[in-house]
Amino acid sequence: MKLVRGMGLILVAVWSLAPFAWLLITSVKPTPELTQLPPLLPSAATGAHYLAVFTGHPFLRIIANSAVVAAASTLLALAIGATAAFALARLRVRHAPLILAAILAVSMFPPIATVSPLFLAINAVGLRDTLMALIVTYTTFALPLAIWLLTNFFRQVPVEIYLAARVDGCSAFQAFTRVILPLSAPGLIAAALLVFIFCWNEFLYALSFTSSPAARTIPVGIALFPGLHVVPWGEIAAASIVVTLPLVVLAFAFQRRIIEGLTAGAVKG
Amino acid sequence: MTNHTPGRNCLIVAVLLLAALFGACKPSGEESSSHPPVVVFKHSKLFGDPRPLAQLLAEFERANPGVRVRAETLPAASDAQHQYYATNLAAGAADFDVFALDVIWVAEFARAGWLRDLSHLLPAAEREAFFRGPIEAVTWEGRAFALPWFMDAGVLYYRKDLLDKNHLAPPRTWDELLHAARTVTRTESGVHGFIWQGKQYEGLVCNALEYLWSHGGEVLRNGQVVLDSAANRAALTFMRELLTSGVTPEFVTTLTEEPAREIFGRGAALFLRNWPYAWRLFEQQGSAVRGKVGVSALPHFIGGKSAATLGGWQLGVNRHSRNPQAAERLAQYLTSPAAQKVLALAYGYNPPRRALYEDPELLAAQPFFAELRAVYERARPRPVTPQYVRLSQVLQAEFSGALAGLKSPSQALIDAQRQAEAILR
Amino acid sequence: MTREHPGLFLAPAAVTLGAVALFPALAVLWLSLEERSPLLAAARFVGFDNYTRLIADARFWNALANTVYFSAVSVALEVLLGLLVALLLARAFRGRALLYSIILLPWAIPTVVSARLWEWLYNADYGVLNYLLGTHVNWLGSPGWALHAAILMDVWKATPFVALLLIAGLQTIPRELYQAAALDGAGAWTTFRRITLPLLVPLLLVVLVFRTIDAFRVFDAIYVLTGGGPANSTETVSIYAYKVLFQALEFGYGSAVAVSVLAVVALLTAVYARLLRGSMT
Numbered sequence: 001m002k003l004v005r006g007m008g009l010i011l012v013a014v015w016s017l018a019p020f021a022w023l024l025i026t027s028v029k030p031t032p033e034l035t036q037l038p039p040l041l042p043s044a045a046t047g048a049h050y051l052a053v054f055t056g057h058p059f060l061r062i063i064a065n066s067a068v069v070a071a072a073s074t075l076l077a078l079a080i081g082a083t084a085a086f087a088l089a090r091l092r093v094r095h096a097p098l099i100l101a102a103i104l105a106v107s108m109f110p111p112i113a114t115v116s117p118l119f120l121a122i123n124a125v126g127l128r129d130t131l132m133a134l135i136v137t138y139t140t141f142a143l144p145l146a147i148w149l150l151t152n153f154f155r156q157v158p159v160e161i162y163l164a165a166r167v168d169g170c171s172a173f174q175a176f177t178r179v180i181l182p183l184s185a186p187g188l189i190a191a192a193l194l195v196f197i198f199c200w201n202e203f204l205y206a207l208s209f210t211s212s213p214a215a216r217t218i219p220v221g222i223a224l225f226p227g228l229h230v231v232p233w234g235e236i237a238a239a240s241i242v243v244t245l246p247l248v249v250l251a252f253a254f255q256r257r258i259i260e261g262l263t264a265g266a267v268k269g
Numbered sequence: 270m271t272n273h274t275p276g277r278n279c280l281i282v283a284v285l286l287l288a289a290l291f292g293a294c295k296p297s298g299e300e301s302s303s304h305p306p307v308v309v310f311k312h313s314k315l316f317g318d319p320r321p322l323a324q325l326l327a328e329f330e331r332a333n334p335g336v337r338v339r340a341e342t343l344p345a346a347s348d349a350q351h352q353y354y355a356t357n358l359a360a361g362a363a364d365f366d367v368f369a370l371d372v373i374w375v376a377e378f379a380r381a382g383w384l385r386d387l388s389h390l391l392p393a394a395e396r397e398a399f400f401r402g403p404i405e406a407v408t409w410e411g412r413a414f415a416l417p418w419f420m421d422a423g424v425l426y427y428r429k430d431l432l433d434k435n436h437l438a439p440p441r442t443w444d445e446l447l448h449a450a451r452t453v454t455r456t457e458s459g460v461h462g463f464i465w466q467g468k469q470y471e472g473l474v475c476n477a478l479e480y481l482w483s484h485g486g487e488v489l490r491n492g493q494v495v496l497d498s499a500a501n502r503a504a505l506t507f508m509r510e511l512l513t514s515g516v517t518p519e520f521v522t523t524l525t526e527e528p529a530r531e532i533f534g535r536g537a538a539l540f541l542r543n544w545p546y547a548w549r550l551f552e553q554q555g556s557a558v559r560g561k562v563g564v565s566a567l568p569h570f571i572g573g574k575s576a577a578t579l580g581g582w583q584l585g586v587n588r589h590s591r592n593p594q595a596a597e598r599l600a601q602y603l604t605s606p607a608a609q610k611v612l613a614l615a616y617g618y619n620p621p622r623r624a625l626y627e628d629p630e631l632l633a634a635q636p637f638f639a640e641l642r643a644v645y646e647r648a649r650p651r652p653v654t655p656q657y658v659r660l661s662q663v664l665q666a667e668f669s670g671a672l673a674g675l676k677s678p679s680q681a682l683i684d685a686q687r688q689a690e691a692i693l694r
Numbered sequence: 695m696t697r698e699h700p701g702l703f704l705a706p707a708a709v710t711l712g713a714v715a716l717f718p719a720l721a722v723l724w725l726s727l728e729e730r731s732p733l734l735a736a737a738r739f740v741g742f743d744n745y746t747r748l749i750a751d752a753r754f755w756n757a758l759a760n761t762v763y764f765s766a767v768s769v770a771l772e773v774l775l776g777l778l779v780a781l782l783l784a785r786a787f788r789g790r791a792l793l794y795s796i797i798l799l800p801w802a803i804p805t806v807v808s809a810r811l812w813e814w815l816y817n818a819d820y821g822v823l824n825y826l827l828g829t830h831v832n833w834l835g836s837p838g839w840a841l842h843a844a845i846l847m848d849v850w851k852a853t854p855f856v857a858l859l860l861i862a863g864l865q866t867i868p869r870e871l872y873q874a875a876a877l878d879g880a881g882a883w884t885t886f887r888r889i890t891l892p893l894l895v896p897l898l899l900v901v902l903v904f905r906t907i908d909a910f911r912v913f914d915a916i917y918v919l920t921g922g923g924p925a926n927s928t929e930t931v932s933i934y935a936y937k938v939l940f941q942a943l944e945f946g947y948g949s950a951v952a953v954s955v956l957a958v959v960a961l962l963t964a965v966y967a968r969l970l971r972g973s974m975t
Contacts, residue, residue, distance in 0.1 A: 109956055113722045117725075186861075193798070228345050244802050248802060355940050355943055672924070
């Protein structure tokens with residue numbers, strides 16, 4: 001059984017890593033060799049593409065913008081979402097299923113249809129070409145997922161625990177923050193990671209709402225690499241590696257320190 | 270460890286972020302009325318050294334004191350730009366003044382009321398200075414709504430060395446091309462006969478029209494859809510035969526300009542249909558086909574004439590621009606002979622002005638300029654109608670179906686005719 | 695016990711959604727009842743004409759069929775594979791945190807990049823897939839293969855989404871339940887069927903719903919990969935809506951196409967909820 005598991009893990013790792021490894025190889029391949037196969041590996045690794053990414057574009061600024069937008073949107077979406085989810089999971093809310101359905105309906109609209117009306121609204125309040133426009137949009141459209149996920153995770157915490165806290169004198173809010181939230185850490189982290197990644201990689205709204213480098217985020221930045229007919233594969237690969245690694249590090253840090261730290265002790269029921 | 274600390278840390282981080290945000294959130298386009306007017310120029314990234322363009326804009330500022338220019342780039346993908354412009358202009362956005370339009374959008378944008386009438390910048394004498402194709406493309410209902418900025422047309426690239434080795438002349442007719450391709454691929458391994466763009470996208474229509482027109486067929490004649498014609502059927506059948514005969518590999522249905530160019534650039538193809546930009550890349554240091562490439566007009570069908578689809582970009586002025594006069598001057602400046610020459614030398618963008626094709630410097634930089642001139646004289650725009658993009662979707666899907674063997678060329682044209690009539694009714 | 699105030703808890707979400715999402719949602723619904731395009735003189739209300747046009751639109755049905763097939767196969771594979779991956783990573787082992795972040799890679803790569811990456815892998819001439827298999831299949835250029843190529847790409851990309859959530863779900867199942875089952879002599883499959891699966895079902899429902907919604911709205915990835923071709927064989931409803939909205943500039947009809955996505959997805963969600971109703975707490 002252990003062998004099967006081990007092989008399964010290796011398979012999963014290879015399956016996830018292989019295309020990414022190809023991206024990595026491409027990012028250090030000299031330009032003439034980029035579209036040739038064989039050879040699989042570059043004749044001599046070059047850092048030229050990485051250099052070009054940062055010298056040819058205000059890429060640090062772009063990454064910073066994405067970081068700010070993603071972090072703020074994630075925090076807001078989780079804070080607002082968790083609060084609402086708690087009510088839907090544990091408090092008496094009339095028509096809770098209906099409310100959940102309505103919230104879900106928000107996420108069912110294809111973004112390509114909502115981008116124009118949203119653009120009009122964003123324009124009207126003068127938020128065009130600002131990071132704020134993206135934060136407001138991403139927070140809103142991440143809420144359905146956050147609320148649904150967190151409602152589910154909060155419901156999994158046994159109701160006795162909540163009632164015990166209340167009996168001990170906590171207000172509903174205190175029970176929420178001191179008892180329910182910590183016990184739902186794995187779910188919170190998973191939701192946070194997913195929302196963060198969504199914001200980090202969102203393209204359509206970012207393209208439509210922003211135009212100057214001051215408010216540009218990563219996906220639009222990368223979309224600006226190709227010229228009219230020439231696609232700089234090496235640079236695109238290098239940029240992709242650079243912007244994906246922080247997410248991986250983030251996931252690693254959260255999984256290792258927070259979840260494993262918290263679930264090292266068994267969940268007392 | 271109590272559970273307060275993570276919560277409080279989160280709060281502190283959140284507050285700091287929001288503070289950073291408000292600092293970062295000033296819209297960069299805000300100008301008070303006391304500042305000099307800024308003309309915003311939106312274009313897709315010019316691949317190469319950004320300085321020549323920047324210098325051009327600086328010169329314009331010097332010649333027009335009191336006006337500042339700010340250039341902003343958009344992604345190169347034509348679709349992404351079209352979407353951006355549609356979203357912004359439909360909302361009446363006034364935060365860009367001059368912008369670059371794909372040659373197929375001018376009638377559409379004019380009809381939508383998004384472009385200023387620039388007819389006064391193109392009096393008869395000036396119009397003569399440009400090739401006919403671009404002028405036709407920027408004219409809608411008798412008035413000019415954009416200025417031609419640079420142009421493209423389909424050309425044939427061929428491997429001189431392989432043709433010479435087999436004692437073949439560059440083909441003038443499609444039959445000659447077929448014959449040459451079959452001859453060479455019999456003896457050379459790893460070389461495809463003829464590579465072009467067959468993916469379902471706008472480029473496919475550009476390719477297909479070159480066959481249709483060369484056979485005497487048309488899409489529109491006097492405003493009527495004439496897709497279902499004998500000439501068109503023969504042309505589309507020929508395209509399909511290129512695949513079935515093996516002269517063109519089946520994966521041509523995945524190729525756009527760059528992948529096609531790469532195949533030829535690696536030395537893996539005898540013939541390539543592409544835009545003139547590829548020449549520079551074939552002749553650069555380290556290219557596998559350096560010195561072995563010839564360029565000519567596309568072949569024609571016997572009894573027809575060589576046809577080339579017009580490509581390129583035009584400069585238009587936003588109807589809602591707050592600085593229309595300055596914007597018009599900028600558009601005029603960037604399409605002036607001097608500016609177009611600079612852009613041609615720096616970025617390889619071909620000017621739409623006739624006279625520049627006799628300029629010694631440009632001729633030295635691109636030796637086949639003389640042949641290009643002949644091609645450009647004949648370059649035809651795709652149907653100039655506000656509904657062109659819708660029409661193109663139909664053509665793309667039907668031509669793609671014929672190439673993939675899903676339906677016969679005749680059926681594809683019948684279906685295209687029916688749908689095109691519905692669109693243009 | 696002090697009073698609970700559910701309204702206060704729900705207020706921030708209500709305000710946010712109401713302020714930002716309500717307008718576009720209503721706008722799309724309203725636009726679908728209009729004939730509106732910058733290419734026409736004036737917008738006019740046409741009631742359900744756009745919908746009758748939709749029903750008669752062969753291209754729409756083609757897109758819908760493509761989308762349903764794509765979604766059904768993708769989501770099924772993603773949930774199955776995601777569950778397998780989650781089970782593999784459920785229990786702690788050395789290097790788990792590292793593997794956890796590795797499996798996230800496909801989801802973390804920007805869609806535009808991963809689509810181009812797969813376009814490259816699928817290249818008929820020099821793509822790695824053909825190279826490794828020793829074949830010359832025209833993956834993206836033949837109507838038979840293209841949609842399946844898109845499905846594989848989507849499965850690769852979205853399995854981490856499922857896995858991540860299911861791992862979190864598995865991590866919150868109390869260990870005592872497993873210990874009790876082990877004491878009772880239950881085997882791995884029985885434990886899974888009787889303990890793990892029932893406790894995961896509510897989360898699985900959420901995952902299924904959101905993956906279905908996303909699969910139905912898929913646009914970027916396929917658009918970059920194939921542009922909807924060849925011969926519209928990979929044109930999904932979202933791609934069709936995009937072409938109608940932003941290329942043909944028909945804002946009214948395009949909104950109707952978008953609303954059709956909403957309708958189908960809402961229907962599917964209701965079906966899911968009904969099927970899994972018994973397992974919801």
